[in-house]
Structure formats: C-alpha cells, structure tokens
Amino acid sequence: MPDRGAVAALKSVPIDMPLPVDARLGQLERQLARERKARQAAEAIAEAGLRALYESKRSLALLQRITDRANDSDTLTDAVAFAQAEICAEMGWDFANAYLVFSMMEAVPCDCWHVANPSHMMPFIHASRTTTFQRGVGLPGRVLANPQAHWIPDVRADENFARREVAIACHIVAGCAFPVMARGEVVAICEFFSRKAVEASEPLIEILAQIGIQLGRVAERETARETLLRDAQHDPLTTLPNRVLLHERASSAFKRLGPDRCGLAVLVIDLDGFKAVNDKLGHDAGDVLLVATAARLRDAIDGTVGGESVSRALGSERYAGLERARRTRATLARTGGDEFVVLLENVTDDALPRAVAEALQAELALPFSIGRDEVAIGASIGIAQSNPTYGDYDAVQRDADLAMYEAKAAGRAMTVTFTETMGTVVRQRMALERDLRGAITENQFVLHYQSIVDLKSGLIKGFEALVRWQHPQRGLVPPGDFIPTAEGTGLIVFIGDWVLREACHAIARLHARMTWGKIDPPFVSVNIAPQQFLQPDFVPYLRTVVMETGVPARCLKLEVTEGVAVLDADRTRRVLEECRDIGVRVALDDFGTGYSSLSYLHSLPFDIIKIDRAFVAVMDQPKSLKIVHTILDLAINLGLRVVAEGIETAEQQAALTALGCEMGQGFWLSVPMEEARAFALLA
Structure with a gap:
C-alpha cells in the first residue's frame, strides 16, 4: 500500500519536474502489458480470420470439386457417391449413406454409401442400407418433413433416431443429413455419421445446402433425359409403349x-x-x-x-x-x-x-x-x-x-x-399381290373379247371385254386367279381403269375401219368393280375416256354387281343417273345370285340385266326354267333388256329364244378371243 504522504508530496511536485525512476518503470511496464494484450488480441483475431478464410477456401474447393463432378455425371448416384467420399475425407465423417425419395413420403436406401473403416461399423451400415424411412421418422424422415440440413450432436440421446441401439453398439456419436433438391422437391437425402463429436456451424450447414443444390441439378438432368427417352418410347395418347x-x-x-x-x-x-x-x-x-x-x-x-x-x-x-x-x-x-x-x-x-x-x-x-x-x-x-x-x-x-x-x-x-399352312397361303397371296403391282407398272394385261349375240338372228351385237394377265413366267393367267386378290388389295381400281380405256380404244378402232350403214355398230361391255364404280372421280374419268377414245357413248355398256348397292346405295343411284346423262348404259350383272337383286332392280335405274350362268346351266329342270321365265317377264314389264350368260348348248339357246330372251353369250356361241380374232367374226 503506497504511503499517502508520499503521494501527496508527489502531487505537489511541479509538472515539468521529472518522475522518479521507479514510477516511470512501473508506468512503462503497464503500458507494455496493455500493448502485449492488444497485440495478442489482434493476433487472435487475425488467426481466427485466417482460419475462417482457410476453412472457407477448403469448403469452396470441396464444393467446386463436387460441382465439377456433378456437371460430368450422367446419373445422380454417380454424383452422390463422389460427393460422399469427398465430404467424408474433407470433414472427417466415418460413414455416408444415401436415400432416394418417392412422392415426398418415404426415403428408400439406394445402396449408395461410403465408409472409411468398415470393420467397426458393419452392423450400422447394414441397418442403414436396408431401412426405409417414412416422412418425419428418423434422420432421413426429418429431412423429408423439413427440407434442410439437420444435425444430431449425439445420436445416443436422440429419441427419434431409429437406429440408436445399433449406433450405440458401433460407437456412433454425431450425425447430419441434408436434402438433394430438384425443382423444389427432395429427390434424395445424404446422411453422414462420425464416431466422435462434430460441431455444427452455419458455414458448414450452408456448404452442405449448396452441395445438395448441385447434386439436384444432376437429378434434374437425369429426369429430363428419362422424360425424353420415355416420350420417344411411349405413345403420347395412351402412355403405352410404342x-x-x-x-x-x-x-x-x-x-x-x-x-x-x-x-x-x-x-x-x-x-x-x-x-x-x-x-x-x-x-x-x-x-x-x-x-x-x-x-x-x-x-x-x-x-x-x-x-x-x-x-x-x-x-x-x-x-x-x-x-x-x-x-x-x-x-x-x-x-x-x-x-x-x-x-x-x-x-x-x-x-x-x-x-x-x-x-x-x-x-x-x-x-x-x-x-x-x-x-x-x-x-x-x-x-x-x-x-x-x-x-x-x-x-x-x-x-x-x-x-x-x-x-x-x-x-x-x-x-x-x-400356322405354317396359313403362312404358305398368305405368302403366296402376298407374292401374287407383289406381282400384280409389277404387272400394272409393266402393262402386262391383255383383253380378250367374247361375242354377245342376238339369239334369234345369230348376229353379233357386241362384245364383253375380259381381262387376262400375260405373266412373264406363268403365261396367260385367267381372271379367277388374280381378280379376287386385286379386289382385296384395291389394285382392281387401277386394273379396271386400264380395262375401260383399252376396251373403248379397241371398239373405236373397230368402228373406224368398217362401214356400218343402217346397222348399229357393235357395243363393248366392260365389268366395273364396286371399288372402281364408287370412286369419287369415276364419272369424270368415264366422261374423259369416252371423249378421248371417240367411242359413241351408246356403244359402251358397264356391268356391275349388286355389291355397288351394298356398299353405298345412294351413291350408286347418283352414279347410274350420271352415266345415263352421258349416254352410257349400265347392266346388273349376275342377276338372281344376290340376296337383294329384286330390291335393287326396283330402286336403282339399271338398263340391262344379265341372267347368271347358274340358272342357264340347269334350265332342263322345271324349277330353274320357271325362274328364268319369271326374270324375262319381269324385265319386259320394267322395260329392261336381257342378256343370258353361260349358254353352253344348242338346247339352252333354243329354250332361251323360245322364252323371249333377246341376247346371250357363252362357249356355245363364242369363246373369248384376242381382239383381232374376235372382231374378225363380224365379217
């Protein structure tokens, strides 16, 4: 304790009087102590700053490495596996595990994990790889319920840590988990565990959050790629595989x-x-x-x-x-x-x-x-x-x-x-179709003509044009061998157009080289398939053919079956009326064989009916004879002309003539012939 008197005496000393040596030394010591303390504080602050800067640089370097790998990764699990190894090495975690998230309701282990020393942690690793966590349950469940980084300083004291018992057995202490975010949703969860205490810090939590964002971009790319692939492989309307x-x-x-x-x-x-x-x-x-x-x-x-x-x-x-x-x-x-x-x-x-x-x-x-x-x-x-x-x-x-x-x-x-038998038949039909297409392109079809004769006088009134296929290997193919296939494939339209034009050219050539006087020049009759007859441009095409070939419209007869009415009765009526306007007449072919022949004869404006050969062939039977008689009476009453098909004998010709049938055709009268031979019969 200093002497009070000495202090008083000191105070009374003038200001410019020098202090005693001891007093000055004490003053200097105190000043040095203050400066030392200030310097130490400054050094501590500088060291802390440097340490924080160092840690920040390390964290940024870690984030950069993970970001670079994420940019190069094709799959989320690849990027997560790399991130797990880097985070464990940098931050000292002993074990890392990952979960995939479905519908924001459960976290499912995806067998993506990393461990530095597995010998002491296998029970905990097994539990982590095989346990699914519901929303809110356990560490992954917490991240699902609240998508941010979660830290557990001591898992041994955490009541909501589902793996606590096995964690204690493996000496697990600290744990943390953070979400992998993509488009605002948790798509995966990464968790880390250590056998020693690890303190949480705001910078550390922030860097983990940034890592989760970078990994989420991989998930977004993977989802986009999967979406593109799915769109390329699925039907957009039904979502079925394409x-x-x-x-x-x-x-x-x-x-x-x-x-x-x-x-x-x-x-x-x-x-x-x-x-x-x-x-x-x-x-x-x-x-x-x-x-x-x-x-x-x-x-x-x-x-x-x-x-x-x-x-x-x-x-x-x-x-x-x-x-x-x-x-x-x-x-x-x-x-x-x-x-x-x-x-x-x-x-x-x-x-x-x-x-x-x-x-x-x-x-x-x-x-x-x-x-x-x-x-x-x-x-x-x-x-x-x-x-x-x-x-x-x-x-x-x-x-x-x-x-x-x-x-x-x-x-x-x-x-x-x-079956193999079916395959043989179908492949033959497909080969026939292929050959037919080639025949149309290479113009392999020819026309034969069968005389249509006046049964009383025996004079030829006209000809029916019948198509044949001059096959390069098979020779002359009859229509029954290819017409059904042509009808089934739609090729009949192309064949039919060619037949119509070629027949009109042929009859026009015949008219041009002969003088007919008062005798009507012969007509040509052409079969028209239903598909061809009901084409939207059939009548314009017909008009064009008549004009270009120069055939008189009255000398062209078209033959159709009742199939045209079955397909579209209203359309058939309009086409028949338009044919009449041109001057072309239309015959109902194969009359009597269909289910509704009489009905169509009554409702559609046909000009001619052709009695099917099936009735002519059995005219020696009374019932068939009566049917033919009835058809002829019906035709006379309706003002229709009649042609009987399939006359094979003199008796059939005589019977039809006696019944009043006007015209007929068949092998008895003339077989189909090529153009020159058939037209020579007129001489």
Whole structure:
C-alpha cells in the first residue's frame, strides 16, 4: 500500500519536474502489458480470420470439386457417391449413406454409401442400407418433413433416431443429413455419421445446402433425359409403349429364349369399326375411344395373365398350367392408329395366348360411352408363338400380322392363330399381290373379247371385254386367279381403269375401219368393280375416256354387281343417273345370285340385266326354267333388256329364244378371243 504522504508530496511536485525512476518503470511496464494484450488480441483475431478464410477456401474447393463432378455425371448416384467420399475425407465423417425419395413420403436406401473403416461399423451400415424411412421418422424422415440440413450432436440421446441401439453398439456419436433438391422437391437425402463429436456451424450447414443444390441439378438432368427417352418410347395418347420400345423389349426377350425357342407369344390387335367412329364422331372422340380401349386391354391382360381369367378360360382341370402361367410377363403396346400388340414372355402353357385373346374380345364386346354416344367396336386378333423355326422376333411379329389379316378377312371380332399352312397361303397371296403391282407398272394385261349375240338372228351385237394377265413366267393367267386378290388389295381400281380405256380404244378402232350403214355398230361391255364404280372421280374419268377414245357413248355398256348397292346405295343411284346423262348404259350383272337383286332392280335405274350362268346351266329342270321365265317377264314389264350368260348348248339357246330372251353369250356361241380374232367374226 503506497504511503499517502508520499503521494501527496508527489502531487505537489511541479509538472515539468521529472518522475522518479521507479514510477516511470512501473508506468512503462503497464503500458507494455496493455500493448502485449492488444497485440495478442489482434493476433487472435487475425488467426481466427485466417482460419475462417482457410476453412472457407477448403469448403469452396470441396464444393467446386463436387460441382465439377456433378456437371460430368450422367446419373445422380454417380454424383452422390463422389460427393460422399469427398465430404467424408474433407470433414472427417466415418460413414455416408444415401436415400432416394418417392412422392415426398418415404426415403428408400439406394445402396449408395461410403465408409472409411468398415470393420467397426458393419452392423450400422447394414441397418442403414436396408431401412426405409417414412416422412418425419428418423434422420432421413426429418429431412423429408423439413427440407434442410439437420444435425444430431449425439445420436445416443436422440429419441427419434431409429437406429440408436445399433449406433450405440458401433460407437456412433454425431450425425447430419441434408436434402438433394430438384425443382423444389427432395429427390434424395445424404446422411453422414462420425464416431466422435462434430460441431455444427452455419458455414458448414450452408456448404452442405449448396452441395445438395448441385447434386439436384444432376437429378434434374437425369429426369429430363428419362422424360425424353420415355416420350420417344411411349405413345403420347395412351402412355403405352410404342413400336420402338416394344421391338427393343421383344428382341431382348427373344434372345433370352432357350434352344427350343419356345416361350414367347405375340398378339396383334386391330380394332374393328374404329374408322367409322372416327368419321362419325370426330378425331377427338376417336382419341377418347383409344384411351378407353387401352385401359380395357390392360385390365383384360392383367386379369388373364394374373390367373383368374385364365382359370375361367381353361377350366379348373388346367390349374397346374395356370400356376405356371402366372409367371408370364405381358407388355401391351400401341403400334399404330388403331393397332395394339401384346407381347407375352415366359409362356409355359400353349393355351394362354388364346385365353388372353378371348379375354380381350370379351372386354371389347362391351359398348363404350363416348360423351352422349354409345359405340360398339371389336377386334381382329392374330396370334403367333415362337418355335425353333424362328430366327428372330421380327419373324414372329410378321406371322402374327399375317394371322391378324386373316382374322380381319374372316369377319368382325375374330381371332386366328398362325400356322405354317396359313403362312404358305398368305405368302403366296402376298407374292401374287407383289406381282400384280409389277404387272400394272409393266402393262402386262391383255383383253380378250367374247361375242354377245342376238339369239334369234345369230348376229353379233357386241362384245364383253375380259381381262387376262400375260405373266412373264406363268403365261396367260385367267381372271379367277388374280381378280379376287386385286379386289382385296384395291389394285382392281387401277386394273379396271386400264380395262375401260383399252376396251373403248379397241371398239373405236373397230368402228373406224368398217362401214356400218343402217346397222348399229357393235357395243363393248366392260365389268366395273364396286371399288372402281364408287370412286369419287369415276364419272369424270368415264366422261374423259369416252371423249378421248371417240367411242359413241351408246356403244359402251358397264356391268356391275349388286355389291355397288351394298356398299353405298345412294351413291350408286347418283352414279347410274350420271352415266345415263352421258349416254352410257349400265347392266346388273349376275342377276338372281344376290340376296337383294329384286330390291335393287326396283330402286336403282339399271338398263340391262344379265341372267347368271347358274340358272342357264340347269334350265332342263322345271324349277330353274320357271325362274328364268319369271326374270324375262319381269324385265319386259320394267322395260329392261336381257342378256343370258353361260349358254353352253344348242338346247339352252333354243329354250332361251323360245322364252323371249333377246341376247346371250357363252362357249356355245363364242369363246373369248384376242381382239383381232374376235372382231374378225363380224365379217
């Protein structure tokens, strides 16, 4: 304690008097202590700043490395795996694990994890790789419920840590987790654990959040790529696999077949009546119908391949086969406008494809409600099953297509299974169609002419033009061998147009080189198929042919069957009236063989009827003779001219003449001949 008197004496000393040495030393020591303390504080601040700067640089470097890898990664799991290893190495975590998130409701382990020393942590690793967490449950569940970084300083004391017991056994202490965000949603969760305490800090939490954002961009790219791929492989209307995805899946399935190449089946489904619905109600209604059809097909397939429908179709005695069928995998695809395909893999019961087809037919047999309308459609289904003769999936698909076309030709709601015999027949027909197209291009057709004779006088009144095919290998092919195929493929329109023009040219040439005087020049009669007759431009084409060839319109007769009326009676009436306006007359061919010949004769303006050869051939029978007599009386009353076809004997000619039949044709009178020989008969 300083002496008070000395202090008082010191205060009384003048200011300019120097202090004692001891006092000055004490003053300096105190000043040095203050400066030392200030310097130490400044150094501490500087060190802390440098340390923070260093940590910040390390964190930024970590973020940069993870960002660079994320930019180069094709998959989220690849980027996450890299991030796990980097974060563990940089921050000292012992174990990292990842989860994928579905519908923001649960976190599912994706087997993407990293561990520095697994020997002491395998029980905890196993629990983390096999546990799914619901929203709000456990560390991943917390991130789902509140998408941000979550920190657990001591998992041993956390009541909401689902793996606490195994964590304690493995000496786990600290844990944290952060979300991987994409488009505002959690798509994945990364969690980290340490066997020692790890303090949380705002910079650390912020850097983890940034890492989650960078990883989320990988998820966004992956989702976008998957979306593009899905759009490229799926039908946008029905969301079903399209032709591309079906072919990939089917080709892969075919390659997995055993040496016997059995176990794969293809069902090709083509809707019956869909075009009519589309035309009547519009394309929007057609789209609604396609979506509804796809849903029904899915239901039928799921039920059948699942077993229940198969049981009903096959019967209880087939239960053993049914059990095997349950393992079958089915793929439904939309491959065209109204065409669907079902691919069945691992088919162990040969009856299963047929049972699936029956279930599909049953579903489509029920009417559909489209707005206020109720529509009915069906399906033509072709089935083909793999076997040792097939070398690839495309061959199976091709034969299923062939079977479907056969089903369509057989009528509505039919199912046909491909056989080798069918394949031979269909391939022959396809070859014939191919040759027919070549024949049209290369002008391989010729016309023969059969005389139409006045039965009383025996004079030739005209000729029927009959097409023949001069095949380069097969020679002269009769019409019965190719006309049905031409009609079925629509090629008859092109052939018919050529026949009409060529016949008119031929009869015009005949008229030009002979003098007829008061005798009517001969006419030419040309068969016109229904598809050709009902073409929108048929009458303009007919008018053009008449004008360009110079044939008198009265010397051209067209022969049509009642099929034109069956297809479109109103259109047929208009065309017949327009033909009359030109001066061309039309005959109803094969009269008496159709179901409604009399009805059409009454309602449509025909000029001529041709009695079918079937009645002429049996005129020696009283009943047939009466039918012919009735037809002739009907024609006379309606003011129609009559030609009898298929006159093969003198007795038939005499009987028809006696009944008052005006004209006839047949082998008895003249066989079909090439132009020069046929027209020479006029001499």
